[in-house]
Amino acid sequence: MSQSRTKNSIKNINYSFVSYGIILLLQFVNRTVFIQFLSSTYLGLNGLFSNVLRFLALTELGVGSAINYALYRPLAEGDTEFVKSMMRLYRKLYRLIGCTVLVLGGVLTPFLPFLIRDMPTDMPYIYLYYVLYVVDSGVSYFFTYKRSLIICSQREYISTAVTTVSRIALCVLQVVVLAVSRSFAAYLIAGILVTVGENVLISVAADRLFPYLKEKNVSALPAQVSADIKKNVFAMMFHKIGTVVVFSTDNLIISKFAGLVAVGLYSNYTLVVDSLNRLMTKMFAAMTASVGNLVLSDDKKYVECVMYRVLFLNFWLRGVCAVALLCLFQPFITLWIGDHYCLSSFTVLVIAVNFYIGGMRSTANIFKEASGMFWYDRYKPIVESVLNLVLSVWLVKQYGVAGVLLGTIGSTVLVPFWVEAYVLYKHYFSKGMAGYMARQLLYAAVTCLAGGICYFLCTWTAGSGVAAFLVQGVICAVVPNAIFAAVFGRSQEFRYFWGLVRNMVKRTA
Numbered sequence: 128m129s130q131s132r133t134k135n136s137i138k139n140i141n142y143s144f145v146s147y148g149i150i151l152l153l154q155f156v157n158r159t160v161f162i163q164f165l166s167s168t169y170l171g172l173n174g175l176f177s178n179v180l181r182f183l184a185l186t187e188l189g190v191g192s193a194i195n196y197a198l199y200r201p202l203a204e205g206d207t208e209f210v211k212s213m214m215r216l217y218r219k220l221y222r223l224i225g226c227t228v229l230v231l232g233g234v235l236t237p238f239l240p241f242l243i244r245d246m247p248t249d250m251p252y253i254y255l256y257y258v259l260y261v262v263d264s265g266v267s268y269f270f271t272y273k274r275s276l277i278i279c280s281q282r283e284y285i286s287t288a289v290t291t292v293s294r295i296a297l298c299v300l301q302v303v304v305l306a307v308s309r310s311f312a313a314y315l316i317a318g319i320l321v322t323v324g325e326n327v328l329i330s331v332a333a334d335r336l337f338p339y340l341k342e343k344n345v346s347a348l349p350a351q352v353s354a355d356i357k358k359n360v361f362a363m364m365f366h367k368i369g370t371v372v373v374f375s376t377d378n379l380i381i382s383k384f385a386g387l388v389a390v391g392l393y394s395n396y397t398l399v400v401d402s403l404n405r406l407m408t409k410m411f412a413a414m415t416a417s418v419g420n421l422v423l424s425d426d427k428k429y430v431e432c433v434m435y436r437v438l439f440l441n442f443w444l445r446g447v448c449a450v451a452l453l454c455l456f457q458p459f460i461t462l463w464i465g466d467h468y469c470l471s472s473f474t475v476l477v478i479a480v481n482f483y484i485g486g487m488r489s490t491a492n493i494f495k496e497a498s499g500m501f502w503y504d505r506y507k508p509i510v511e512s513v514l515n516l517v518l519s520v521w522l523v524k525q526y527g528v529a530g531v532l533l534g535t536i537g538s539t540v541l542v543p544f545w546v547e548a549y550v551l552y553k554h555y556f557s558k559g560m561a562g563y564m565a566r567q568l569l570y571a572a573v574t575c576l577a578g579g580i581c582y583f584l585c586t587w588t589a590g591s592g593v594a595a596f597l598v599q600g601v602i603c604a605v606v607p608n609a610i611f612a613a614v615f616g617r618s619q620e621f622r623y624f625w626g627l628v629r630n631m632v633k634r635t636a
Contacts, residue, residue: 130619133467141204144290146287146288146290147402147406148404149291149294149295150290150291150294150402150405151293151402152407153295154298154299154398155398155403155463156298156302157297157298157301157302158300158395159463159464160302160305160306161173161305161314162464163311164305164306164531165305165311167387167388167391167392167625168250168387168388168391169311169391170390170391170394170395171382171386171388171389171390171391171394172253172256172387172388173391173394173396174256174310174378174390174391174392174393174394175243175287175378175379175380175382175387176240176256176260176483177260178378178379179235179242179257179259179260179379180228180232180261180263180264180358180375182247187400190454195239197213197352197356198210198213198275198276198279198353199279199323199497201213202276202279202280206459207339208341208346209348209352210276210337210338211345212345212346212347212348213341213348214240214272214340215345215367216348216356217272217275218271218272221268221269221271221272222267222269225265225266225268225269226265227263227266228261228264228265228268229261229265232257232258232260232261232264232265233258233261235274236254236257236258239253239254239257242379242382242451243382243383243395245389252311252312254634255312256311256312256315259312259315259316259319260315261268262319263315263318263319263322264325266319266322266323266607267322267326269326269349269615271326271329273329273330273332273333273334273340274286274329274333276333276337276340276563277329277332277333277336277448281328281338282336284582285332285336286329286332289325289328289329289332290325292328293324293325293328294319297303297317297318297321297322298319298401299318300317301317301318303312304317307391326439327517330504337466355504357530358502373512374543375530376515376516376519377393377519377531377535378390378393379396379569380519380520380523380530380531381523381527381528382391384520384523384524385523385527387529389527391425392468392469392470392528393528395460395463395468396456396460396475398447399452400478400482402454403448403452403482404482404485404486407441407444407445407486407489407571408489410444411437411493412443418433418437418493418494418497421433421497422606426548426558427555427556430494430555430556434490434494434621435566435619435620436489436620436623436624437490437493437494437618438490438563438566438570438620439570439615439618439624440620440624441486441490442486442570443611444576445482445483445487445574446483446573446574446577446607446611447484447603447604447607447608447611448482448608449480449482449483449574449578450479450574450577450578450581450603450607451532451583451600451604451607452475452479452482453475453476453479453578453582453598453604454578454581454602454603454629455477455479455543455585455596455599455600455603456470456475457469457475458595458596458599459596462592462593462596470529472531473526473529474527474532476526477529477532477536478532480536481532481535481536481539483571483574484536484539484540484544485535485539487567487571488539488544488547490541491548491551491563492547494551494555495547495551495555498554498555499552500550500551500554500555503550503553503554504546504547504550507542507543507547509548510542511539511542511543512538514538514541514542515534515537515538516534516536516539518533518534518535518537518538519531519534519535520532520534521534522534522627544567545560545564547578548560548563573610573611573614573615574607576610577606577607577611578607580606580610581602581607582608584602584606585599585602585603590600
């Protein structure tokens with residue numbers, strides 16, 4: 128990447144790290160207070176409704192990704208007239224989407240008993256809770272489209288700062304509401320207020336950064352541009368369907384076949400995993416705008432070199448985190464809220480594997496989407512989602528929560544893990560993907576080695592209490608990094624990132 132792209136990416140990543148730490152801490156505070164004042168059934172309801180509303184996000188149909196891709200070039204070239212036209216289209220589409228979410232969400236209200244295995248009899252306001260979730264999801268579309276313009280201009284750190292402030296406000300407000308009223312409805316209303324406030328702040332920030340957005344003289348998009356956007360939206364529709372079905376059905380299936388309590392127990396684990404995934408997503412999303420700029424201006428050989436660096440960074444972070452999840456999840460849950468909230472050790476293993484495999488596909492996807500290649504694998508998500516549903520429903524009956532995740536792992540490995548790389552290499556790099564897949568296999572093998580060694584050492588030092596947990600934490604922090612450095616210390620990717628670290632240290636010294 129050029130110096131300016133690298134600088135922006137590093138700044139975005141730094142903000143993401145700080146934001147992640149703050150938000151993660153607040154989420155645990157929020158969840159701890161939630162468990163103290165409300166039952167596990169409410170916890171399960173919280174996870175279930177979140178999944179239902181992710182299904183309603185299907186109405187977005189990939190509009191955001193398609194328009195983001197169309198914004199990279201005009202922003203890089205300073206074509207403000209084109210940006211104005213794109214943002215007007217964005218606004219119209221997202222307002223329509225917001226209204227559609229509100230209407231469809233309301234229509235689904237009578238069908239709640241079908242989604243819950245044992246409908247709670249002690250929750251007279253369960254339908255009200257669901258409607259509040261729908262309102263929270265729907266109103267988020269009315270201003271948030273401007274966030275994409277900030278991100279595409281490589282200023283992700285501004286969006287991150289606003290999100291961090293809003294999450295702090297949300298945690299404080301919801302904790303106070305629960306402590307005073309112990310009302311789940313009031314808890315949800317607080318969330319709606321913060322969602323509206325965050326989106327208003329993002330809108331104000333975008334208007335100040337791009338004052339031309341307020342101009343009234345906006346021309347219509349050229350016919351060819353409109354046709355390209357429609358084509359990409361059509362292709363992204365399939366990707367959106369696949370993403371929602373694969374990643375938003377877990378709690379629905381668990382609720383239907385195992386009950387709300389199982390959803391509640393699993394949600395404590397997903398709080399950690401989702402936090403890590405959001406951090407990874409933010410980090411690599413911070414690079415996406417730079418990658419989108421890169422694929423427009425630099426040669427493909429260098430683009431592949433950059434992609435291998437991103438893949439290596441992804442592996443290192445995912446590998447260390449997966450090992451930590453495997454070894455530390457059970458003692459952490461026990462220390463945090465008690466061993467009666469723990470799932471089986473086998474389920475924890477499957478969670479760690481799913482976290483790693485699901486994340487390692489993201490590198491090829493970042494470069495594929497930044498290249499605008501939505502069309503070539505448009506049917507892939509449909510195959511993936513059908514396979515995921517079949518495997519998850521079949522396996523949940525045998526393995527419970529772990530079965531649902533095994534279904535996700537199976538569908539990921541069999542379809543998108545290699546298809547996305549194949550599309551990128553065939554249609555952008557114009558070459559085979561053998562080298563890329565060989566790296567993936569090597570990284571997976573080294574991660575398994577590190578995980579096995581750490582698990583043995585943590586089992587050997589097993590004990591109860593904070594001291595034992597800290598010892599195991601040190602093992603998970605030192606051993607994987609040492610193994611990765613020993614295996615890859617002479618690689619070009621390692622030397623590149625080590626050079627970045629040394630330069631940062633010199634500047635701060």
